[in-house]
């Protein structure tokens with residue numbers, strides 16, 4: 396099967412929008428918009444994030460051993476666009492978008508997200524163009540407000556502000 400057909404199919408798989416961040420050994424931050432993130436295990440608390448091998452995060456995460464997954468709220472679309480490279484900014488300059496702090500483990504954590512997970516890198520698998528990062532969650536920052544998440548599906552940013560419809 397061709398990659399175009401695959402891409403067209405995957406556009407139908409809507410997902411929560413995150414910014415995966417890390418930091419290099421000189422303290423320089425990097426981050427990218429990612430939907431290829433999911434929960435892995437509750438014991439130990441862990442998650443999976445898939446990043447392109449050519450990306451800024453892939454270049455530093457194995458040496459730093461830490462990363463963070465920032466799950467964006469619906470009003471943070473502009474930050475998602477910056478970290479998807481759409482503003483053409485250098486990796487450190489992207490952090491002018493949003494209110495960023497260093498997490499306890501060092502990886503950048505964004506204020507106002509639905510939730511941000513700090514992770515210690517437990518394992519890395521290479522497959523095709525991507526690295527599969529397995530992170531042991533070391534800290535969870537949950538925003539007290541019940542904010543709705545930012546979603547990406549069918550090639551567009553979406554929100555889930557409407558209540559689910561009752562089953563017929």
Ligand SMILES: Cc1cc2nc3c(=O)[nH]c(=O)nc-3n(C[C@H](O)[C@H](O)[C@H](O)COP(=O)(O)O)c2cc1C
Pocket residue numbers: 412425426427428429430431432445446447449450451452478479480481486547
């Ligand atoms: C909605 C959306 C989801 C994305 N998901 C991923 C992803 O899961 N993994 C990934 O490596 N890149 C993903 N990308 C692409 C990266 O955000 C983009 O290539 C970014 O510029 C890479 O960062 P870098 O320039 O610092 O390497 C996504 C882009 C968008 C717009």
